Amino acid sequence: MEYASSDESVYEGQKLSHPKSWVTKYIFSQDHKTVAIQYSSIALLTGVAGVILSIIMRLQLGYPGVFDISADTYYQSITMHGMIMVIYLLTAIFLGGFGNYLIPLMIGARDMAFPFVNMMSVHFYAISVLLLFGSYLVPGGPTGAGWTLYPPQVLLPGTPGYDWGIIMMILSVAVFIIAFTMGGLNYVTTVLQSRTRGMTLMRMPLVIWCIFLATVIGLLAFPALLVAGVMLLLDRVVGSSFFMPDIFQFGQHVTNVFGTEYEGGSPLLFQHLFWFFGHPEVYIVALPMFGIISELISCHARKNIFGYRMMVWALIAITAVSFIVWAHHMFVAGMNPVLGFFFATTTLIIAIPTSIKVYNWVLTLWKGDIHMNVPMLYAIGFIFTFLIGGLGGLFLGNVSVDVELSDTYFVVGHFHVVMGISPILALCGGIHHWFPLITGRVMNDTLGKVHFWATFAGAYLIYLPMHYLGLGGVLRRYYDFRGLSYVSESLTDMNVFITLASIVVGIVQFIFLFNLIWSYFKGRQVNSNPWRATTLEWQTPSMPPSHGNWPTKLPIVHRWPYDYSVPGALQDYIPQNTPDNIDDYES
Amino acid sequence: MTMRVNMNTHSNSSLIKTHIQDLIVDWSSDVSTFKVRWSKAMMWIFLISDTFIFGTFLISYMAVRLTVIDPWPDTSQVFALHVGGTDVPLLLIAIMTFVLISSSGTMALAVNASQKKLRLRSGVLILLTAFGGLMFIGMQAFEWTKLIVDEGVRPWANAFGAQQFGSFFFMITGFHGLHVTIGVIYLSVIAKRVLQGRYDRLNDYQIVEVSGLYWHFVDLVWVFIFAFFYLW
């Protein structure tokens, strides 16, 4: 039963019925672990498509005119690449994948609060992916307006997919939002309401805090995207003018599907709605990756995360402030100039809690006992790349500096470092770390190191040069730079170099996927808790955990999740569910 | 060793600080933050998210209304009913609001009855609420028909003024009407289960309160739509 009280029934946890057939075990599974793997598999497949699209784009930029890539194809590729990577890969895998797997295990629950809704959410996600790729099948192909889908161009000829592609895109995103809401309600309710005995909020591992707060952000930010999408769809389908002003294009006044003219709409309204969602969205991706890194660093440096309380407060501060910075994406959009002062200030304010987190990770390493295994490598690499990316953000948040850097490759370099390389490093580090729990085997170390170093080098070889392209004024969303006299030959050469590097790094990502699949079948089997971690997910009786996680009674938590290297203790770790009287440490 | 949260124990800590500390201890306590059942917590969280949806619709509407160049129609004339020879402004809306608010009243009575485990009374009251919702939908449909067929209001144009008037009207009332319709179906299912004695067998009527939350939300949204779209 779902009573939230401190009586005996809490030790039992919720009653689950165990599935017997193949269909209810693997297709319509209500086990959070299976749902997590379903989410992750679909997300990784869409990621593969995203990488292929990025290679198409880079081939055009490095070797314009050599490959038969038309401007239409190019712009459709950047749009699909952006939407896939941000929403269908990163958001889905961090929240749907990691969130689903880790939350019940780490808080000591048998499953999510509403397993049926959980199951529905992954199926809706799958439908949204089908709709997204369905836009390749409609006349005109996918929309090519950039992942930001700005009106009026997105609905007008002159932009690919302005007739059917945009409809498919909006429908896909709307279904995704429904899937996300269903999943998100589950994660928030589960974290708030169904923790085990002794598991206070301040004893939750940081990764759970991060995923919880990221979900809260999502539940409050995705509505703005849904509304913007609905209004854009109506502009397209019923000829309303929410975002469409009076337009004179190609020598004639533009009319809608019913033959009347558009008029009176505001393109800036769309931008405000989109970025009210868009900025919190990057924190939806960033927060889980922060959490994963916290777990990896503390476990593999055998040291408690430095300043746990401050980390939690920093997360709450980031969550709150993330809702009042959105217009730093619109500094040169033509909004009231006074807003520039406000949003520049809030943007640089959010740098403060973020940097506290970076300091605390570094201070966790300090005086630690660092084991340089593959997950730790990924975590260290993350610190470096996130540092670069975050510092790049300082340039763009400072409004007057942003005036000259906006819409240039500086922006592209910045967001690819913080939203591309850093999440991939966190993702791969997290998968390496939790792979033994999920499968009972470890992933191959050599392949992991090769993948890590190539990807890490990629950050420097691909995206650091992009910052310089941006300083040189090279603009984004340009299909061809030939004929521009201010783009010097050295900048053009740099474009070629970036293309070559990105092709190599793109192919290297398949090494990770190969490692994942190969190790599932042939990886070295290990005993439980190979990393000797303190958190609850490693304390299940079997590895991988069975349906219901703890077959008999739920664990009771007696301590915080970071009792590593406790002075006077024999082992260098004490699991969370170890009773107080063991290891007689007194505060 | 338990990680003792390093709470300030200065003898001269202020009253506010103690209150905040107590709040933190309460909300971070083990097992559950809010001492309610999971379904009720989830409904509240869903409603917060839905509030953002309607809030965004209304804020967008206000932003557009403030910036269109064409004049905005006078709602008291557009939404007037011709009764007994005179135009009565906003009559239909007033009736719709009365019906919806009354249905919230019957819902509150239903929740009250369910807490006392009165099967028949609470079931009937839920049905009355659903019926109120159905009447609301019917009147909204009548309003739409009148505007579309008689006045020629379309999402892309209307005879009264700014084109966005029609599009916002249909979009916002459409989404609200959709939520009311879902609520009517939801409440009918709950009412059926109540009357069949399902919750007597489980000895647990809490679902009525959870569905009541949803219905009050739908009503509250209508109040805001009524205020911002019709009265302003």
Added chain:
Amino acid sequence: MIIALIFVLFTLFVIALNYYSISNQFWFPELASNWGTMDTATLVTLIVSGVVFIFISLFVCYCLIRYRHRDNHRAEYEIENNKLENFLIVFTTLGVIALLAPGLVVYSDFVNAPDNAQKVEAIGEQWTWSFRFPGEDQIFGKTHPKHFSASNSFGIDPDDSYGMDDILIKSNSLHLPIGEPIDLSLRSKDVLHDFYVPQFRAKMDIVPGQLTKLWFTPTAVGEFEILCAEYCGVQHYNMRGTVIVESEEDYKNWLSNQVIFANNRNEKTVTDLLVGKDNAQSLGCIACHSLDGSVGVGPSWKGIAGTTRKLNNGEKILADHSYLEDSITQPNDKVLAGYPPIMPSYDLTHQELDEIVEFIESLN
């Protein structure tokens, strides 16, 4: 150990790249306006962030070496250190203020154009630029989309007396005097665009349905490229113009040779060919079709009329008067080989079509 050293190497790589780039060509294009203050703000940010980056990176590398796992070595158990945390918060806040203050000072300069600035208007459309000066009365005539037509491509209200002396620049080439602040108003006919000259640094989106503004003072003579910096369709990368900064005298000379709105509408004073050229410029044809034979997105008009050309399906076609007219009304039916079928169709009157085709034929 080795790993820590590799990370140190990467850090050094970043520092080296920065040093090499700033001292060579990977830096801003040559400044030609008063907005060097933006460059300074960027440099300040680079220095502050550079110091932070170097310090933290090297500290991480130090930790990796000093605190690597060894036998009989244990980590320290320290839950938190509030003093250190508070110090770090204060320190970071001061750093943020140090960055924000100069940035906001420059920004407040950016949003306040000087009173004596010369007014100019830039109009963006898919995919070309045109410009307007307010003329002697220094007041722009009112515009409204309903006035747009082939003969009034600026959409100026013909009943507004202020608009009569507005100077119209239909080519995408703008001349400006050196040293004078320019108050640039920005208007779009169709979709979002952005006016950007890299050497001037400043940029601002152009939003259809509203007016946006930008100001700068050109400080160097020369020819500079105008680029569109907000995605505006498949030809976004091709939406280019020129700003020519010259002496006051040359600029005044050029300005006096431009047509004003009152004269532009009086078709009796303009020959048919010029009307055709006029229409071609207003409708944006020359964004894709060059007049001098140079390669563009579409076939150059120079020397095309009357020749036999190959279509993209292999057939041969004579580019006569009716073919040229069809290419405007149904452009993607018969596309020349080697060109993409992306031209939009134009709905023009028979006379307008005639005038444009006659202009094309005159380019032989």
